Amino acid sequence: MSLEDAFADGPAFIPYLAAGDPGYESSLAYVEALERGGADIIELGLPFSEPVAEGPTIQNAVVRSLENGMTPPRFFEFVEDLDVSVPLVCMTYYNLIYRYGDDPGPRPFVEKAAAVGIEGFVVPDLPAEEADPLREACDEFGLDLVFIVAPTTRGERLDRIMEQVSGYVYVQARLGTTGAQTSVSDQTSSSLDRLGEYDVPKAVGFGISSGDHAERIVRSGADGIIVGSALVDIVATGYEHGDDAETVADRIETLARELDEGARAGASQRPPHPERT
Amino acid sequence: MSLEDAFADGPAFIPYLAAGDPGYESSLAYVEALERGGADIIELGLPFSEPVAEGPTIQNAVVRSLENGMTPPRFFEFVEDLDVSVPLVCMTYYNLIYRYGDDPGPRPFVEKAAAVGIEGFVVPDLPAEEADPLREACDEFGLDLVFIVAPTTRGERLDRIMEQVSGYVYVQARLGTTGAQTSVSDQTSSSLDRLGEYDVPKAVGFGISSGDHAERIVRSGADGIIVGSALVDIVATGYEHGDDAETVADRIETLARELDEGARAGASQRPPHPERT
């Protein structure tokens, strides 16, 4: 199933977790719980030591995962060990992609990612201007390259990104970094408006934390929702309290379901749009 | 008795103590002990808060005396209360002389000093260049003005000083500040040589601490010896140990006698000098 297909059957629910957080086995369980909760695509973070685009929640997840020995090779094993059927998007920073393999450049990483079944990438520190090499490798191995569009992205920049994007566009709901929030920002609606004319699914992320929240976002016109910090929070709390992995996985599944249902509810309330399938 | 007369009968022994060190009454007793020990002239220190020409021993004496309330008016009372018959020289710094009385200038201080029976002054921070006003007041009231000649004083400077000096000249035995030492410095002999031609008694001070020491100084040609720190040391030790004033006075008298006898012994070993009486 390709990434774009995941949007065919109503709004896509796209949860994020950092691979290996807090440990290898528990993390496998948590990611699998996402699928049970209704995930249409899963964004799987490969932790980088300098996660400049993340807020404190995901930053701490990255630290936990790294301390537990997560590396790019382990990440690929992790993907192989995962028992999920929805498409996986690898979210990581460019240096890890660039440094993988014997020669610098993104090709070896993409080749390996394709081999383990990854369908696409989100690379928060790789703007369209610098993306050509990765874009080429993705094309070669048939992977999608998702770009983030920020509330500040307009005009020419937007065109340039939309020319390169594939799979879906990650609509950043508000300025700042990742992290759970409770209100729908004005920035979200105006971003969706600006993106209206482009023919690619629009998934909104940054700060979605509840079913109600998801519902409102989709009602405003999003084709999907991306949820990270709210889910990572569950992992963090479970880790801090020493809860067992099964309990934590259940909580994750529960929130996932709430989010997924919220998104669906939002879609049903939406005025029909001829150009949207 | 004038200061110069004190040199008539053999070498003059000129001890120094700080008035009021450590207390008013005890200090009276110590000064009186100097006379019993054979003093020919007594240099009585009026403590100044910034005794720049003194070493640590006398500095500390100054601190003790000031803390006990010594002031210029008290000093004059002290002199009046003293029961000694040898001439007294007041040793102090110029600011105290300058500030005494209603009008700035040395005259009121000198007038008062004369009235209480002081015979002369030594003012360590008043070089000949600045001494005219004090010299005039001394002349008016018939007091002597003793100057210090340092090992570095030569040529014109020496002449200038010797024109102004009266009573005796205070030959500084070595460079530095006051303080007990044990050897006779080469600087002493060469200073005495330089002063040979001037017709005024030469008293050597700075660092004389024992009868033997006194003997050698006088043997080298001094007309008198000035001893301060070695005597002040006795006061300091007595004060620190809490010894009673009588005991301390006895010790002072004993050292004074040793010094006086040393000086006399030195004189008897001296080749007869026609120009010295």
Add this chain to the structure above:
Amino acid sequence: MSVDGTFGDYGGQYVPEALMPAIEELNDAYERYVLNNEGGFMDDFRERLRDFGGRPTPLQRAGRLSERYDCEVYLKREDLVHGGAHKLNNALGQVLLAKYMGKERIVAETGAGQHGTATAMACAHLDMPCEIYMGERDINRQRPNVFRMKLNGSEVNPVTVGRGTLKEAISETMRDWATNVEDTHYVIGSVVGPHPFPSMVRDFQSVISEEARTQVREQVGRLPDAVIACAGGGSNTMGAFAAFVPDDETRLYAVEAGGSTLEVDSEAGVAPNSASLTTGSEGILHGARTRLLQDDDGQIMESHSVSSGLDYAGVGPELAHLVDTGRATAVNVGDDEALTAFHRLSQLEGIIPALETAHAFGYLEQVAGPDATESADADLGELVVVNVSGRGDKDLESAIEETYERDIDIAPNMDEFTGGL
């Protein structure tokens, strides 16, 4: 450099999309105000550098060093710039630019606190609100600098994630910028980060070599055989090199922190040095492609140096390019050598250098000192300019601690300071 901000393979703009519009706006302002002096920006900047910053700084012949090294040693005295280091050249330029751009708020990161204090000073001078991010561990190590920033009216935000040092502070400042990008300018402290920062910071710092080049010709009548500067991010380095780059006969030495050893513990992700030019490899960090201390996977390593201002895993892309192309030479000086040089300069010339700066002098000793090995193949020539990037007042506590630990033999007896100042 090319107009797109790449230096050979290095440079670029590897930043989150949210920042790109701001970076484009900045790039536009850089071209207008800095490169084309629109609105008289550069005149205004140079006047403030002179009156507020204390420029030009002297180029001083170091008599006793010249004797020791048997060549003419000249010192470019950036330690005399207001605030005590070259850092103000850049901070003042950027804060002024932000003002011209209509920004209303400044954020900055700082490690040792030098860039933070420089930024705080510039912001007070230009009446701009300022927030500075600083790792909690650095805050505890550099309390006087924290206090100075506060005195100048800046807020200092402790960064508690990770190890609480410069790396984390940079990430945190980027986050603030990403959140408040519309009214806020991020004053980066060295020739690092996405384009236009490396070029812009270099341009602001180039005043060092522009002055030095004129001064050395006036005072000695010729160009130097060598220019030596320490390199952390590389801003004093690029500043000291820039005007000399076209002078082929002048050799350029970038002295990195050799730390305790050049060996790297890749397993632990720790480099006991900050020698990214010497021991690092190509990668992408904090917005640019450059040379980095990284492990085999591309994770950034903890760097180490006795001088916190050199303690950074990356280096400016332009400097990396100059080294790769052979125009500049990367060398390094270890902690012990740097500390010894710190004491030597203090004693011989009456200039207490920053520990960063001391590395540059350590190199002079390494290749021209009495114990220089035969294999020290650098030929400094007869006329050497050393950039005194900053003064050491900020480093007194570290100097005490580290001198004891390392038992530096030329150090004065400091027994009374064992407990610190």
Add this chain to the structure above:
Amino acid sequence: MSVDGTFGDYGGQYVPEALMPAIEELNDAYERYVLNNEGGFMDDFRERLRDFGGRPTPLQRAGRLSERYDCEVYLKREDLVHGGAHKLNNALGQVLLAKYMGKERIVAETGAGQHGTATAMACAHLDMPCEIYMGERDINRQRPNVFRMKLNGSEVNPVTVGRGTLKEAISETMRDWATNVEDTHYVIGSVVGPHPFPSMVRDFQSVISEEARTQVREQVGRLPDAVIACAGGGSNTMGAFAAFVPDDETRLYAVEAGGSTLEVDSEAGVAPNSASLTTGSEGILHGARTRLLQDDDGQIMESHSVSSGLDYAGVGPELAHLVDTGRATAVNVGDDEALTAFHRLSQLEGIIPALETAHAFGYLEQVAGPDATESADADLGELVVVNVSGRGDKDLESAIEETYERDIDIAPNMDEFTGGL
């Protein structure tokens, strides 16, 4: 001044005879080298001031102060001199002179440590052995400065007698000089002491006003209406005034430390201020006749000020004379006002001043600030030059302590610094 070193009734040479030959020798050297530039001494001095010292220092328009005080405020930036204060101008001059005189050893006294560090720097630069006397209490209060002197290779001798402060250190240095007068020069730290020191130190410091006078004419096109400088011993004061003395239209303000109050406790021999020009009387101290804080008997009083560099019972004789004759005006600023001014300058201009210097700015606020009383009768005019005698890095600890104690309302929140740095 007259050639004999008197200024009206002030000045003179009230020193022990043992020192007189050295003082005559110094006077001779002063006339030959300083006044007549023998052997190119003054050229050598000026070149070193430039290259080693960082001169000329800027005359900076202070934008935000100018706005606050509704007049043009210009700052003479002596805080940018190497070492952080005007003190080096004098120390370098004297150590160089000692070298020309063939002396082989330097002694100096220091209170706050600024003169000591300046002397230590000059001695390292000129390769002269140096011993510095410092009261034990001051040593404990100014540890960073003690450490800096040691780093520069000087010995620091603690003075334990009395209260262990500047007064005692001066006496002790005089004693050392009296003992070693033949090969040793005593570098006095201000325009005090016996002739030729007051004239000589003034001449070395006059570079401040010589530069400022030229700069203000170049930058503004006219002479200032007022020059303001703080006054301890008065060396930055005389330095800032000297070239303007013949300019009758320029008013000169010497700002003394008003301490906690101008009331004097004559009984206890304590003046809670250091305002010898305002509250003192004529007397003789440390070699000169001048205005002093003394009790009715002529005993010198303990002075007090929040800034240790102003904490001295005397003042330079020439400055006392300028005030007596009406050419200069003595005013004073208390501890609280000075501390407030310290914070204000830091916040408004990005310059953290020495606490001494802050007094000069306190005066500006006193007479031109928003709360200036009607009775503030000083008319500063429209163009004011303030001498920024030094930077405040040395005062950070005191600033913390004193700001808390006095609860200065414009101070930043410094809770995290209650325990000191």
